Amino acid sequence: MTEAYKNPNSMPRLVLTLFAITAVTSLLLGLVNYITKDIIRKQQEEKEAAAMAFVLPPAINEETGYSFTELEYTGSDAIVEKVFKAEDLLSSQYASYYVVLVSPSGFGGEINMAVGIDRNKTVIGVSIISMSETSGLGSNASSPGFLNQYVGGSGEFAVSKDGGEIDALTGATVTSRAVTAGVNSALKAVSILDKEG
Amino acid sequence: MNVKKQFKEGLITQNPVLVQLLGMCSTMAITTTLFNGLGMGLSVLIILTCCNIVIALLRKVIPSKIRIAAYVVVIAGFVTIVDLIIQAFVPALSSSLGVFIPLIVVNCIILGRAEAFASKNSVGASALDGIFQGLGYTVVLVIMCVIREFLGKGTFGGGILNGGAGIQIFPEEYGALLMILPFGGFLTLGCLIAFVQWALRRAENKKKEEVEK
Numbered sequence A: 001m002t003e004a005y006k007n008p009n010s011m012p013r014l015v016l017t018l019f020a021i022t023a024v025t026s027l028l029l030g031l032v033n034y035i036t037k038d039i040i041r042k043q044q045e046e047k048e049a050a051a052m053a054f055v056l057p058p059a060i061n062e063e064t065g066y067s068f069t070e071l072e073y074t075g076s077d078a079i080v081e082k083v084f085k086a087e088d089l090l091s092s093q094y095a096s097y098y099v100v101l102v103s104p105s106g107f108g109g110e111i112n113m114a115v116g117i118d119r120n121k122t123v124i125g126v127s128i129i130s131m132s133e134t135s136g137l138g139s140n141a142s143s144p145g146f147l148n149q150y151v152g153g154s155g156e157f158a159v160s161k162d163g164g165e166i167d168a169l170t171g172a173t174v175t176s177r178a179v180t181a182g183v184n185s186a187l188k189a190v191s192i193l194d195k196e197g
Numbered sequence B: 001m002n003v004k005k006q007f008k009e010g011l012i013t014q015n016p017v018l019v020q021l022l023g024m025c026s027t028m029a030i031t032t033t034l035f036n037g038l039g040m041g042l043s044v045l046i047i048l049t050c051c052n053i054v055i056a057l058l059r060k061v062i063p064s065k066i067r068i069a070a071y072v073v074v075i076a077g078f079v080t081i082v083d084l085i086i087q088a089f090v091p092a093l094s095s096s097l098g099v100f101i102p103l104i105v106v107n108c109i110i111l112g113r114a115e116a117f118a119s120k121n122s123v124g125a126s127a128l129d130g131i132f133q134g135l136g137y138t139v140v141l142v143i144m145c146v147i148r149e150f151l152g153k154g155t156f157g158g159g160i161l162n163g164g165a166g167i168q169i170f171p172e173e174y175g176a177l178l179m180i181l182p183f184g185g186f187l188t189l190g191c192l193i194a195f196v197q198w199a200l201r202r203a204e205n206k207k208k209e210e211v212e213k
Helices: A002-006 A011-054 A138-142 A173-196 B003-013 B024-030 B034-057 B064-089 B091-100 B102-106 B108-118 B123-153 B182-212
Strands: A067-071 A080-090 A093-102 A112-117 A123-130
Touching: A011 A093, A011 A112, A011 A123, A011 B064, A080 A173, A093 A173, A112 A173, A123 A138, A123 A173, A138 A173, B003 B123, B003 B182, B024 B034, B024 B091, B024 B102, B024 B123, B024 B182, B034 B064, B034 B091, B034 B102, B034 B108, B034 B123, B064 B091, B064 B102, B064 B108, B091 B102, B102 B108, B108 B123, B123 B182
Parallel strands: none
Antiparallel strands: A067 A080, A080 A093, A093 A112, A112 A123
């Protein structure tokens, strides 16, 4: 064993060295993950909550804000992640909206976004929670100038290249189509739920 | 250890991007705003320095047969650590650089310096090499960001100054959008490389003339 270990090209030496390096690296990674895991999750949750509140009009009840109830989504659209009913209650005033979390596939992976929809199935807000689109091109999808094009519309959207009225982002047609598909799926999900009562 | 020589090599004569032509992919892809360039450059600087130190420390332990595998494990480890830390503490940078932080694993600057420098030199010299090569990379990224951002969008300091929008120098609609597109990346990089080659050759010729005299 010691004889074999001294020769730098012997099999046990190669295996042991590589194993030791890998083990130490894994240990370090585990440690860093343990420290950052909760911070990253908290940030993700905060981002999601902020995006959900962002797509709705300011709550009448300023103190408690909206209360969200998750509804069961029965449709078959894989883009739809979660559907929430947002309720706002202050003495006699009551308002309720839908918030749909969708994740269409963009140019660089899934785009996680929140779509706010009112009872008339009109889009009241769109917000992007996270995405990995090309920085400087597709990542511009989070700009209000682009997302506000959906606000106030209903039915089905399409980008102008496909004969619709949404102006696509420069150099990022795939991203624009993906966001449009996300909004369309959210609208469809709400209309399915509405039919069920 | 020759600090001055290493500094000069990292920034100019052996600049990782302009002379060694390493790390082209990230150079093209992310140099669209100053924030991206600085963030990416500093991330690479930190990872490169850490990797160089560890690899220089282990240079006598790692058998040459498995050296590439060992380097890649060390590099991937550091990249993942930096990625997690950025996600936790600078989420804005993480969302704007997207997939390019994990892709530092295959950024050839790091493997290239490990193989060409850290595996043959002392820990101190390797650490300095990491810092100077990383600085050289960052400086080129920042120059490219400033040029592309200015010509493409008419702004300076996007993502940092003026609440993230950058200072508008001329109206955005007069910007040449192709400078932001990959085409503009190639164009800018090509001009920079040509300029540096010209300057290096001129300096060399001058030296030769002086010697002949």
